[in-house]
Amino acid sequence: MQTVTVGPREIREAVTMREAIDAVRAGFIDLAAGEFEMPTRTALRDGRFLVMSAHHRASASAMIKTLSLNFDRVPAIxxxxxWTETGRVDSLVADAGAVTTLRTGAAVGVATDLLAPANAGRLTLIGAGGQAADQVRAVHTVRPLRELTVVDTGSHRAEVLAEQLAPELSGVQIRTATDTEAAVGDAEIVCCATPATSPLFPEQALPAQVHVNAIGAFRPTMRELPDELLANSTVIIDELEAILEESGEILHALKAGAITQDDLTELGTALTAPQAPRGERTVFKTVGVAMQDWAIARLLADKFLPRT
Structure with a gap:
């Protein structure tokens, strides 16, 4: 019996974004089918320390993630x-930072593939922090990009990210910006990946047809999206219990009467029984659930652990 440790570089080399998206999609479908035991995560020190766990009944496997989060350090996570499984003697320990950014990107890839127009190719990314690159990679995997605008309050971080991504985005026009409202004006897809505590843009700044992914706000005190956008869009969420516990924008919109719980559809349900959209704008709101980490950990286990 041994414990196999997998670092960030090994994770990146072992798992492609396409593999991650496919694994997370299957996980959301199993989540909707009741195949997981998945407690709402434990958040300590207002989300600075998180503990998440998931058990997949069909495979008799389980995952536990513990992490600290500090936006003032690099890496932030x-x-x-x-990872443990009854069919394997060995266990796996993986870097939480790499798993988290990969699985969050993968969830956005699943939602974008489901909700964005088939020909969408203009992405505006708001936030150039640690999660940003995988947001772009995931969207580009399911909707090959023509244009990418990276928005950040400081142009330096946006420029660094643009330079980092350029070799992976051959033929894509990449620019940076600091004016968020102007940058979303002609977007076909928007990804929000910030620690904002108030909406990043007003609803009227968006075009009539757009798909918006919001991953940054993961505590009730945080918000990236305005109530009006949620009220006038088809809203897909990762998991209702987690959203009602942690999503500041959803909680704010519910309290304001802009939406009701009936307006929220879980991604796994939408994948298996697609709903007719209420309008031309779609929103995917995720706070991140343990199933996503389980899905990536399972991929890693299949690649690094022998089966007895």
Missing amino acids: AGTVV
Whole structure:
């Protein structure tokens, strides 16, 4: 019996974004089918420390993630993902930072593939932090990009990210911006990946048809999206219990009467029984659930652990 440790570079080399998206999509379908035991995550020190766990009944496997989060350091996420399975003697420990950014990107890839117009190719990314690159990679995997605008309050981070992504985005026009409202004006897809506590843009700044992914706000005190956008869009969420516990924008919109719980559809349900959209704008709101980490950990286990 041994514990196999997998670092960030090994994770990146072992798992492609396409593999991650496919694994997370299957996980959301199983989540909707009741195949997971998945407690709402434990958040300590107002989300600075998180503990998440999931058990997949069909495979008799389980994952536990513990991490600390600090937006003032690089990397912002530090911790471990631990994988065990009754069919394997060995266990796996993986870097939580790499798993988290990969699985969050993968969830956005699943939602974008489901909700964005088939020909959408103009992405505006708001936020150039640690999660940003995988947001672009995921969208580009399911909707090959023609144009990418990276928006950040400081142009330096946006420029660094643009330079980092350029070799992966051959033929894509990449620019940076600091004016968020102007940058979303002609977007076909918007990804929000910030620690904002108030909406990043007003609803009227968006075009009539657009798909918006919001991943940054993961506590009730945080918000990236305005109530009006949620009220006038088809809203897909990762998991209702987690959203009602942690999503500041959803909680704010519910309290304001802009939406009701009936306006929220879980992604797994939407994948298996697509709903007729209420309008031309679609929103995917995720706070991140343990099933996503389980899905990536399972991929890693299949690649790094022998089966007895």
